[in-house]
Amino acid sequence: MSVPRTERWYRAVWRWHFYAGLLCVPFVLWLSVTGGLYLFKPQIEAALYAPYRGVATGPSLAPEVIAASAVAAVPGSVLHKYVLPESPRDAVEVLVGRGSEDVRVWVHPVTGAVLHQVPEEDRLMRVVFRLHGELLAGAWGSALVETAACWTIVMLLTGLFLWWPRGAARLAGVLYPRLRRGRALFWRDFHAVTGLWISLGALFLIASGLPWANAWGDYFSQVRAVTGTAAGRQDWSAGSATEAARRAREDAAMRAMMSEHADHHGMVMAHMAPPPASLDSVIASARRLHFAAPVDVSPPTAPGAPWQVRSQAENRPRRDSAEIAPDGALIGVQRFADRHWMDRAVGYGVAIHEGAWAGLANQLVNLAVLLGLVLLCLSSVVLWWRRRPTGGLGAPRTLAPLRHSWALVALVLVLAAAMPLFGLSLGLAVMVEAALGRTSPALRRWMGWREAAPAAAGP
Numbered sequence: 001m002s003v004p005r006t007e008r009w010y011r012a013v014w015r016w017h018f019y020a021g022l023l024c025v026p027f028v029l030w031l032s033v034t035g036g037l038y039l040f041k042p043q044i045e046a047a048l049y050a051p052y053r054g055v056a057t058g059p060s061l062a063p064e065v066i067a068a069s070a071v072a073a074v075p076g077s078v079l080h081k082y083v084l085p086e087s088p089r090d091a092v093e094v095l096v097g098r099g100s101e102d103v104r105v106w107v108h109p110v111t112g113a114v115l116h117q118v119p120e121e122d123r124l125m126r127v128v129f130r131l132h133g134e135l136l137a138g139a140w141g142s143a144l145v146e147t148a149a150c151w152t153i154v155m156l157l158t159g160l161f162l163w164w165p166r167g168a169a170r171l172a173g174v175l176y177p178r179l180r181r182g183r184a185l186f187w188r189d190f191h192a193v194t195g196l197w198i199s200l201g202a203l204f205l206i207a208s209g210l211p212w213a214n215a216w217g218d219y220f221s222q223v224r225a226v227t228g229t230a231a232g233r234q235d236w237s238a239g240s241a242t243e244a245a246r247r248a249r250e251d252a253a254m255r256a257m258m259s260e261h262a263d264h265h266g267m268v269m270a271h272m273a274p275p276p277a278s279l280d281s282v283i284a285s286a287r288r289l290h291f292a293a294p295v296d297v298s299p300p301t302a303p304g305a306p307w308q309v310r311s312q313a314e315n316r317p318r319r320d321s322a323e324i325a326p327d328g329a330l331i332g333v334q335r336f337a338d339r340h341w342m343d344r345a346v347g348y349g350v351a352i353h354e355g356a357w358a359g360l361a362n363q364l365v366n367l368a369v370l371l372g373l374v375l376l377c378l379s380s381v382v383l384w385w386r387r388r389p390t391g392g393l394g395a396p397r398t399l400a401p402l403r404h405s406w407a408l409v410a411l412v413l414v415l416a417a418a419m420p421l422f423g424l425s426l427g428l429a430v431m432v433e434a435a436l437g438r439t440s441p442a443l444r445r446w447m448g449w450r451e452a453a454p455a456a457a458g459p
Helices: 005-039 041-048 063-073 124-134 138-163 183-212 214-226 240-264 276-289 341-353 359-387 406-418 420-437 441-446
Strands: 078-084 092-098 101-107 114-119 295-298 307-311 321-324 330-334
Touching: 005 041, 005 124, 005 138, 005 359, 041 124, 063 078, 063 092, 063 101, 063 114, 063 276, 078 240, 078 276, 092 240, 124 138, 138 183, 138 214, 138 240, 138 406, 138 420, 183 214, 183 341, 183 359, 214 420, 276 295, 276 307, 276 321, 276 330, 341 359, 406 420
Parallel strands: none
Antiparallel strands: 078 092, 078 295, 092 101, 101 114, 295 307, 307 321, 321 330
16 A cells, blocks of 8 residues: 555655754754853853942042043053943943954043953853854854754754644643653653744744844845845844954044044044043933943044944843934934834844843743753754664655645745755755765665665565
């Protein structure tokens, strides 16, 4: 009797689910661990930098003096950002730079003494951020992570297809695992049910993280430009290389502005300190805006350009920005609600992704999803180990050829258009599998390819 067509589809989906898992499991484990650590960035940084809070009593120095102290601590640097302290008793954080490198300097607000300094990219949570998104390997690492993220989406979607109840009359094995039917069935149920409960949250975390990826982020930026929605500055990282290039451009522009200011007043500025009158006036105006902390104040980068004031709140929907003239006059304010709907959507997505939108509850929900992903990966390894054949990869064997399906073709094309690296890697995987399958019968059997049907026996 021939195998039903539904079984052939089940086997085909199961096979690609297996391949997706083979690629994704190491990356999902890595991203879950680093992402779980980054979720608690506010608590971790609060503990790390506690020694620089509440250090002062008495009147504070003028911002120009504090900024000059920070610039002097890093010879050859210029002011990049002045961070408004949340309390007058806290040390002031000042970012100074040389080219693409930012150095964060903590300055005592009363004495002007430098308490601590560290390159911005060497801070613990910045390292975790690059481990999570780029594996500390720049654009190539970002491409690997993005490819794995795309295939994880495929793994989750195919997993839901495999989970879908087929004539099941009970909830056991569908919504919760069966505990008294043996180990094999328990691990199968545990894997399927875990995948069900975390799939929606996992798909959201993956989709909301894609704007940070190099290829997809650039793809998205081009869509913003083509659709005319890129009026404002992109409020999420476009990759370490792109960010470094932006910092280098801004550093060069700030140096040119400060040199011009120094030449205009006949001064020799060994450390390129900011224009004194401007910084004090701008900081006074920025404080009156009461933006959500932390708030960065950045010098102008072109003649006649204003100073930039930006909230860097962890919860991105609270991020507002303003432009202030050198004399302290407020030019304009842009609220988060004023941005294009596409940027607002990404802002909410990133805030939820980072666990910042709803505080501790958001962090714990995300952590539960990440723990579910870890359990999903570990249970998949157990399932593979228990059913692996001797001398074989363990991929589900193919059966009779599938009939052509325009629906499947359309779905693959939609996914490939939405995730270009998925389309490229899928094409490469199909070609590699076909090429390897023709190399030798032994390799074909090891990969679980369908063998030629034997000749029918006589009556």
